[in-house]
Amino acid sequence: MSNLLTGAEMVVRALQDQGVDTIFGYPGGAVLPIYDALFHQDQIKHVLVRHEQGAAHAAEGFARSSGKVGVLLVTSGPGATNAITGLTDALMDSIPLVCITGQVPTHLIGSDAFQECDTVGITRHCTKHNYLVRQIDDLARILHEAFYVAQNGRPGPVVIDIPKDVQFAIGAYSGPHKIEHKTYKPKLEGDADKIAQAVALMAGAKRPIFYTGGGIINSGLEASLLLRELVGLTGFPVTSTLMGLGAYPASGENWLGMLGMHGTFEANNAMHDCDLMIAIGARFDDRITGRLDAFSPGSKKIHVDIDPSSINKNVKVDLGIIGDCAHVLRQMIDLFRAKKISIESAALARWWTQIDKWRARKSLSFKASNEVIKPQYAVQRLYELTKGRDAYITTEVGQHQMWAAQHYHFEEPNRWMTSGGLGTMGYGLPAAIGAQMAHPGALVIDIAGEASILMNMQELSTAAQYRLPVKIFILNNEYMGMVRQWQELLHGGRYSESYSEALPDFVKLAEAYGAHGIRCSDPAKLDEAILEMIDTPRTVMFDCIVDKTENCLPMIPSGKAHNEMILPDQDDDIGTVIDASGKMLV
Amino acid sequence: MNAPTAPLSPYSSAVGKSNIEVHTLSVLVDNEPGVLARVVGLFSGRGYNIESLTVAEVAHAEHLSRITIVTSGTPEAIEQIGHQLERLVPIHKVTDLTLRGGAVERELAMIKVAGKGACRDEALRLADAFRARVIDASIESFVFELTGNVGKIDQFIDLMRPIGLVEVARTGVAAISRGPNPI
Numbered sequence: 001m002s003n004l005l006t007g008a009e010m011v012v013r014a015l016q017d018q019g020v021d022t023i024f025g026y027p028g029g030a031v032l033p034i035y036d037a038l039f040h041q042d043q044i045k046h047v048l049v050r051h052e053q054g055a056a057h058a059a060e061g062f063a064r065s066s067g068k069v070g071v072l073l074v075t076s077g078p079g080a081t082n083a084i085t086g087l088t089d090a091l092m093d094s095i096p097l098v099c100i101t102g103q104v105p106t107h108l109i110g111s112d113a114f115q116e117c118d119t120v121g122i123t124r125h126c127t128k129h130n131y132l133v134r135q136i137d138d139l140a141r142i143l144h145e146a147f148y149v150a151q152n153g154r155p156g157p158v159v160i161d162i163p164k165d166v167q168f169a170i171g172a173y174s175g176p177h178k179i180e181h182k183t184y185k186p187k188l189e190g191d192a193d194k195i196a197q198a199v200a201l202m203a204g205a206k207r208p209i210f211y212t213g214g215g216i217i218n219s220g221l222e223a224s225l226l227l228r229e230l231v232g233l234t235g236f237p238v239t240s241t242l243m244g245l246g247a248y249p250a251s252g253e254n255w256l257g258m259l260g261m262h263g264t265f266e267a268n269n270a271m272h273d274c275d276l277m278i279a280i281g282a283r284f285d286d287r288i289t290g291r292l293d294a295f296s297p298g299s300k301k302i303h304v305d306i307d308p309s310s311i312n313k314n315v316k317v318d319l320g321i322i323g324d325c326a327h328v329l330r331q332m333i334d335l336f337r338a339k340k341i342s343i344e345s346a347a348l349a350r351w352w353t354q355i356d357k358w359r360a361r362k363s364l365s366f367k368a369s370n371e372v373i374k375p376q377y378a379v380q381r382l383y384e385l386t387k388g389r390d391a392y393i394t395t396e397v398g399q400h401q402m403w404a405a406q407h408y409h410f411e412e413p414n415r416w417m418t419s420g421g422l423g424t425m426g427y428g429l430p431a432a433i434g435a436q437m438a439h440p441g442a443l444v445i446d447i448a449g450e451a452s453i454l455m456n457m458q459e460l461s462t463a464a465q466y467r468l469p470v471k472i473f474i475l476n477n478e479y480m481g482m483v484r485q486w487q488e489l490l491h492g493g494r495y496s497e498s499y500s501e502a503l504p505d506f507v508k509l510a511e512a513y514g515a516h517g518i519r520c521s522d523p524a525k526l527d528e529a530i531l532e533m534i535d536t537p538r539t540v541m542f543d544c545i546v547d548k549t550e551n552c553l554p555m556i557p558s559g560k561a562h563n564e565m566i567l568p569d570q571d572d573d574i575g576t577v578i579d580a581s582g583k584m585l586v
Numbered sequence: 587m588n589a590p591t592a593p594l595s596p597y598s599s600a601v602g603k604s605n606i607e608v609h610t611l612s613v614l615v616d617n618e619p620g621v622l623a624r625v626v627g628l629f630s631g632r633g634y635n636i637e638s639l640t641v642a643e644v645a646h647a648e649h650l651s652r653i654t655i656v657t658s659g660t661p662e663a664i665e666q667i668g669h670q671l672e673r674l675v676p677i678h679k680v681t682d683l684t685l686r687g688g689a690v691e692r693e694l695a696m697i698k699v700a701g702k703g704a705c706r707d708e709a710l711r712l713a714d715a716f717r718a719r720v721i722d723a724s725i726e727s728f729v730f731e732l733t734g735n736v737g738k739i740d741q742f743i744d745l746m747r748p749i750g751l752v753e754v755a756r757t758g759v760a761a762i763s764r765g766p767n768p769i
Contacts, residue, residue, distance in 0.1 A: 120620060121623070124623060124627055129674075134619075182616075183675060183677060183678050184675050308669045308673075311669075312665060312666070
């Protein structure tokens with residue numbers, strides 16, 4: 001069925017037909033027709049952000065906490081360029097976004113018109129795909145195709161650039177139909193014989209480990225449930241990347257904690273010493289592998305990923321299985337059950353004994369204090385006091401992010417929103433706004449640092465406008481803490497420009513935005529203050545004054561292997577652990 | 587503190603640097619605006635090499651273009667290039683003709699040579715030996731058209747240099763698999 005609509009009406013209609021109920025955006029000259037079309041309907045709620053980067057991160061937070069596609073609408077020129085960081089963030093972390101940008105009318109393209117930029121040229125490298133809609137006849141197809149591309153295969157951001165004359169033009173609209181894309185057809189099922197090989201390797205493994213990533217979250221809730229089933233079936237230990245936290249519950253007995261640069265001693269040593277690594281929806285990022293030529297030297301490696309280019313990209317694997325995590329996990333479980341395959345239980349018991357010795361090292365421990373709030377303690381208390389409240393946690397980027405990953409424990413997928421690949425400071429507040437829009441009644445907390453939060457502070461105004469009760473929990477150590485830590489590691493403790501000078505009074509700042517401000521610097525009063533934050537049904541900014549010198553440990557220093565971690569009780573002389581070639585790395 | 591001994595490179599790619607191969611890839615794409623920029627941008631963005639690149643529409647009704655890329659890298663890097671290209675939405679198919687074996691490759695070059703007297707005779711003699719055709723001539727110059735594999739063209743150009751080579755225009759390599767089947 002088709003009918004005649006303007007381009008602007010088509011955009012709104014296509015969003016409605018795609019089931020979109022919330023979009024994030026900022027108006028401007030080149031998208032006014034679409035904003036007018038939005039004005040005439042009430043099915044889609046538009047959230048007015050204060051900066052287009054905020055729109056992109058909010059859409060990411062919405063997408064990651066709901067499993068739906070996040071949508072943003074921005075104008076041409078600066079609207080589009082401001083969204084670039086968020087689009088790149090979504091590309092790196094495989095978050096499905098559709099970003100609609102206005103463009104100057106087609107006859108002005110290339111004339112350096114007011115608020116013109118080459119949006120498809122600029123976003124080509126930071127999107128999964130992008131479109132410039134040159135004629136109204138292509139618009140409906142492109143709108144629906146964009147949703148298909150954004151969420152199928154390895155998810156990612158898609159930009160649709162729509163010139164203003166196309167928004168005014170009238171054409172025939174056609175609704176979404178089952179898209180048989182002519183070129184983009186991701187493979188979902190794994191090859192049966194490779195599944196059989198994988199299961200045989202698992203049956204014979206003596207020191208196995210599951211290394212899971214954000215791909216499991218992206219695959220949907222079922223993938224997380226299937227992972228739990230397979231872990232239960234095999235009894236293997238499981239660790240996860242930053243992006244994959246929550247796929248396997250932190251309270252599960254096979255859980256080793258996060259791995260990688262700030263992962264646990266047990267997870268990293270188990271990765272190093274395993275004889276079989278089963279990587280599922282993870283991409284062997286440099287934060288995970290540490291020094292590549294010393295990465296898990298004695299193991300066979302199975303890698304399950306929907307993106308063929310992820311396999312053998314950084315680490316050569318023995319068995320690459322291309323497919324969707326949920327499909328492949330289901331295939332593995334079915335084969336385990338059908339063939340009644342047994343595992344090497346005696347060897348596995350010895351492996352667990354070894355792992356327990358690593359666990360006993362208590363690598364996440366820290367020196368407690370009655371004088372000053374330790375940042376780890378603050379996250380621990382936040383976790384304990386919000387446990388069981390179905391909390392959604394976002395973060396900014398830096399030490400606080402790693403402490404949150406280490407000390408806040410996730411039982412379910414889609415509860416943890418953080419900028420992993422790109423490492424975008426300023427992600428957390430807009431992402432929390434997006435998550436709160438997706439889950440209006442839930443407790444949404446942005447665990448922040450005092451430097452990061454200032455990068456997108458303007459979004460506090462958005463939170464106030466929509467009465468969003470997001471909580472901003474700032475671990476304030478008056479430093480860009482991770483920068484300061486690396487300056488200790490690499491540059492003799494010369495803190496070049498990493499001190500947060502001239503900080504605002506966060507309590508007064510909260511009040512200026514119409515939010516509630518809380519400050520706490522006394523460990524004895526922390527619980528009471530956190531409860532006040534939780535119980536305040538408004539936007540709250542919590543200025544938690546923490547130890548200024550605490551470093552984030554344990555840590556695999558750059559250029560080192562998994563079994564060369566710095567542990568919390570060895571942090572006296574961290575300026576000497578990284579050698580010259582390690583200093584070259586990021 | 588002891589000075590740390592120099593470790594092996596932390597990057598795996600540095601391990602096989604000597605292991606560089608040249609491969610020819612055939613890429614079928616939708617002939618739409620920006621598709622070449624996507625392909626070229628992928629190579630520059632990820633630090634891959636392009637030795638040569640040709641592109642033209644090959645099926646008008648289906649809007650299909652064929653891009654032939656000659657690239658160099660380790661076997662692992664070339665495998666990555668193939669997968670990265672396949673990720674691009676408008677790409678139909680990527681074939682590594684070198685890996686498959688049995689492909690024919692040709693390049694066309696136009697070579698301008700200037701000179702007088704004996705130089706002209708020598709240029710014509712060599713052109714004849716290489717089966718190059720004269721497509722333009724003046725009192726003191728020739729333009730030769732030569733088709734062949736890259737090595738043959740390189741060799742002809744080297745021979746023309748002392749005779750009076752002025753300039754060269756080359757198309758880059760086009761390649762197709764042998765036998766009855768398409769890629």
